[in-house]
Amino acid sequence: MALLCFLLDLRNIPPPLLHRLKQCLLHLANLYAAATPPPQPHASSSADAGGLPDRLALSYVHSPSSKSSSSSSSSWPELKIGYRPGEKFNLRDFHHAVNNIPLYGFLPDQHVGSPSSGDVSLANLFSNRAIYSWATDDISKKVIAICMSAQNPEALRRSLMDAAEQCVAVDFIMLEPEAAFMYGDIPANANSFVNRICDLENCVVRRYNPEPQVLRGLVKRWLEDLKDDKEEILQAVFLFRYPIIDSVKHICCNLYASANHITDGFPSCQACKCHGCPIDHVTTNKVKWMCPITSRQLASSDVTDTAVRIGEQTVLFLPTSEGGSNLQRVSTSISFDVIERTQLASMNEGVIMGRSFVVIPSSNDVEVALTDECSDQNTQIFYGLCETLFKLDQGLVCSSSCNIETMKIGTLQCYYLLIPSEKGPMLLRVQRLAGSEEILPLPDMNRDCKSKVTMKIRNSVETSLSKIALKDYNPVQHERGFHSKLNRLVKDSLQFGYLLGGYSYCYMMLSSDSRFQ
Structure with a gap:
């Protein structure tokens, strides 16, 4: 987990790209706010109710005269801090800060890389030393500098070395156009900048093509940095009865x-005005409310x-109660809209979420089974x-407002995959597909070209x-031991009851029931 401080150099970001970056920042804040934290065994309920820890900061660099038509090469750039992290994350304030990033900061004619300009915007961020005081010492800090000007690299290098000590x-x-990204067309000043900092262990330079899909992937990687459970990697060992090679x-x-569940909607709630936390009222002879923080x-x-x-x-406060939505239990009928076909061979199994449902043709549907002929058809x-x-080895992608994992109707769309089978009672399977907001970035795994099998x-x-053994999977032949384990627990419970004098009562109750005689 880390505190992320975003630094945008508005002088190098065209307005269309800046608009996409602002959307990325808003999406990151939304996902962080809606993420369900992992259970903490020693955390108190009052601490959980206090809200999310604030691990986002926002700053940007722009030239004061960039809005005017006059030349801005002689103006000194300014470093603005739009959002300072507090104790608890404030989604509304972060949205407000992102939306207020000026769109007029782009300077297409700026001569990037001039040492005489004295641009040390990132150095100013570190010299402010505010970033060192944000969050606690056990939280790592990372600055994400987007489209930074590579000016005055010596001063910048000194600041980066000071940051490494902290x-x-x-x-x-x-963020570079596709042509520059494909052909390695790196400007000379940027190449010089990379060479000046490549030996610093706390710095990484990443080049991306600013396509929407690439930017969405960046958002998911930043979200992983914010989460508490990133460092908890599950390890597994697959054991074989026979050696794979030699004695291994x-x-x-x-x-x-590969996916992270998000909520199906945003339900209305009652909240205390003192701390902004959701509350549950206690009903006795009259309704009472208790603050979850102070009780x-x-x-x-x-x-x-x-x-x-x-x-x-x-929790978000609204001017009226119309913005919220309460999730409703699903009725007996669920509606699925078939929206497209997909090749099953190209389907990523990692995006299939939750349990599957067996689908068989209905013979007693009111609209279908009006006659035997309709039912047969x-x-x-x-x-x-x-x-x-x-x-065709294809499946059908369907959409629905119903989440069959929670059996509730939400305000967000759910997507499902209809998978055919060759024979047997499992003719079609319905499995929920992860939406774009739920997909997590895949771990970096670059296979060495020299490493051939x-x-x-x-x-x-x-x-x-x-x-x-190669067999068709039959669940009847793979018992989990449910009955044997439960029978043993019941037997142990009966023996425990006998020691307390309760076994004779249980036996008498069973014997008096005519069903057991």
């Missing part, structure tokens, strides 16, 4: 989640009804669809796999 990392994000019978791996009894004037919950720890269409999809390993692996 354990502050810096990521330089260079295992493979060690790391497990990474102080609140009067009705201390409580607002016009609030909505964003995730578990973020519905069944034939179902099997025809299933056989055709299986032959030798013929010896390939032949050995094929031989080892041939010794493993």
Whole structure:
């Protein structure tokens, strides 16, 4: 987990790109606010109710005269801090700061790289020393400098070395057009800048093509930096009965989640005005409200009804109660809209979330089974669809406002995959697909081009796999031990009851029931 301080050099960011970057920052704040934190075994309920810790900061560099038509080369750039992190994250204030970033800061004719300009904007951020006081010492700090001018590299290098002593990392994000990105067309001043800082361990220079998909990926990587559970990597060992090669019978791996659940909507709630936390009223002879932070009894004037919950720890106050939405339980019928086909061979299994549902043709639907002929036709269409999809190795992507994992109707869309099978009762499966907001970045894994699988390993692996039984999966043959475990627990419970004198009572109750005689 880290505190992220964004530094945007507005002089090098064209307005269309700046608009996309502002959207990225808003999306990052939204995802952070709506993220469900992992349970902390020693955390108190009052601490959980206090809100999210503030780990976002926002600053930007612009020239005061850039709005005018006069030349801005002689004006000194200014460093503005738009959002300073407090104790708890304030989603509304961060949105306000991002929306107030000026759009007139772009200077297309600026001569980037002139040492005489004295531009040390990033150095000014460090010299302010405010960033060193943000967050606690156990939280790492990272500055994400986007489109920074590579001017006065000597002063900048000294500041970066001072930041390294304070354990502050810096990521330089260079957003370049596709042509420059593909052909390595790096400006000379930028290349000189990279050479000046490449030996600093706390600095990384990253080049990206500013396409929307690339920017969305950056947002997810920044979100991973903000989360508490990033460093908790699941490790696994796969054991084999027969050696894979020589005497090796295992493979060690790391497990990474590929998707993160988000809420289906933003329900209305009551919140205290003193701390802005959601509250639950206690009903006795009259309604009482308690502050979740201080446990102080609140009067009705201390409580607002016009609030909505964003995730578990973020509350937004609204002028009216119309902005919130309460999730409704699903009825007996769920509507799915088929929106497109997809090749199953290209489907990423990592985006399939939750449990699957078996789908069979309905014979008692009110609209379908008006006559036996209609019912037969519905069944034939179902099997025809299933056989055709299986032959094409394709599935159907559907959308619905119902989340079948929670069985509630939300205000956000859910997407599902309809998968055919060749035979058996599992004719079609419905599985929820992760939306774009839920996809997590894949771990960096660059396979070395020199690391090729030798013929010896390939032949050995094929031989080892041939010794493993190949069967059609039948869940009946793979017991989890539920009944045997539960039966043993019941038996132990009966023995415990006998010691307390309760076993004879249980036996008498069973014997008096005619169903057991």
